[in-house]
Amino acid sequence: MTEISPSLVCRVGVDLAKRVYQVHCVDxxxxxxxxxxxxxxxFFEWCRTLQPGCVVAMESCSGAHHVCRRLGPLGLRMMILPAQHVGAYRxxxxxxKNDATDAAAICEAASRPHLHAVPVKTAAQQGVLAIHRLREGYKEERTALINRLRGLLAEFGLTFAQSPQALRSALPDVLxxxxxxxxxxxxxxxxRGLAHWDQLDAEMAWCEQRIAQHARSDSRAKKAAELMGVGPITASAVVATVDDFTQFKSAKQFGGWAGLAPSQNSSGGKTKLSGITKRGDVYLRTLLIQGAKSAVMTAHQRSDPxxxxxxxxKERVGWQKAVVAMANKNARILWCLxxxxxxxxxxxxxxxxxxxxAATVATPAVA
Known part of the structure; x- marks a missing residue:
């Protein structure tokens, strides 16, 4: 194995932006x-001059996975660090805060062995997640449109039931x-707002069709969809978000990464637990909790353990805690599968x- 000279660049911190990349190099x-x-x-041309094995670190942001995929064939050691952990080293x-101090903080954080890097996603993974993000955007836009229509109609004394179906069925008659x-x-x-509503529904239906197709074609997603409270959307999001589950040492660690573990405020040997940490991927945790609600609601209809x-x-701790517990259990089962x-x-x-x-101990005889 070739020894790396200390005088050469051994670690690079990169602060990514749209048109300017700030680099911070140490030997x-x-x-x-x-x-x-x-x-x-x-920057990409300059990276060709770096020695193989040089660490190139960056924050987890837009374009980071693309940069890692492009520089990976050069033999460089790519690292994507969680943004919330980099700020402590500024x-x-x-x-x-500026580009130079951010690059220096990234370079310093990359030298800490206890910080876990974000695995680089493939283009196929990001493509599936892009469909999920588009669906979420259409859903939020549709909710905003419905609320906007309700507000405009309320200005003229026209109010309807809360469900979107009630507004949709009554709106043509109102017009x-x-x-x-x-x-x-x-x-x-x-x-025009009603026509836009129809268009958003069509876009969401197309996204759900593509997601369902991915859940049917991916073997791991098919395994995940067998769980109670895990549908095709959640199964597709799980395998697209986490490609290699072996990066987590245990099912407990994966549940904690998903933000489903209780937070702590312990000191002096006295343990104090509170609500879940809500760390990790917000979208994935939301899907797990929403699916767990359906499993809790229909639990009385099944006889499995x-x-x-x-x-x-549910009878002992209440509805909300049972839902979170089921979401955490599903996350752990997913890791095992x-x-x-x-x-x-x-x-x-x-x-x-x-x-x-217990080993049998012979009683000595009394003289």
Whole structure:
């Protein structure tokens, strides 16, 4: 193995932007070799001069996975660090944030062995997640449109039930009713809003169709969809977000990464637990919790051990805690399924280790 000279660049921190990349380079003695900005094209050409094995670190942001995929064939060691962990290594603090201090903080954070890097996603993974993001955007836009239409109609004394179906069924009649005081221009605007609503529904349906197709074609997604409370959307999002589940040491660690573990405020040997941490991917955690709600609501209709546990847990700690507990259980089961060759069995009972039998001690005879 070739020894790396300390005088060469051994670690590079890169602060990515749209048109300017700020780099911060150190050698084997952690001495600053270079600190400058360059264009993206110039940066990729400059990276060709780095020695194989050099660490190139950046924050997890838009374009980071693309940069890693492009520089990976050069033999460089790519690292994507969580943005929330980099700020602690900015020497100047929050009040002196700029590209140079950010690049220096990234370079410093990359030298810490306890910080886990974000695995580089493939283009196929990002493509599937892009469909999920588009669907979420259409859904938010549709909700905003419905609320906007309700607000405009309420200005003229027209109110309807809360469900979108009630508004949708009543809106055509309202537009045709000449007895209300809606102006002509507003009627035209409401018609266009209704047409936009139909278009958003069509876009969401297309996204859901593509997601369902991915869930049917991916073997791991098919395994994930067998869980109670995990549908095709959640199964597709899980395998697209986490490609390699072996990066987590245990199912407990994966549940904690998803933000489903209780937060702590412990001190002096006294443990104090509170609500879940809500760390990790917000979208994935939301899907797990929403799916867990359906599993809790229908638990009384099933006789498997998990459903019986859910019924008892709901009666003991309440609806909300039972939902979070089920989401955490699903996350742990997902880790087990993805790291092993097993299939989900709702009637599976864990094999507990038999208690060790106490050794028989002979009583000495009394003289």
């Amino acid at each position: 084997g003695f952690d001495k600053v070799v270079s600190c400058r900005s360059m264009s993206p094209d110039r 020497s100047a603090g929050k009040r002196s 045709e009713d000449a007895s209300n005081e809606l102006p002509g221009d507003l009627r035209l605007a409401l018609q 998990i459903s019986q546990w859910l019924v008892q847990l 993805m790291t092993r060759e097993d299939r989900f069995d709702p009637h599976h009972l864990p094999q507990r280790a038999a208690p060790a039998q």
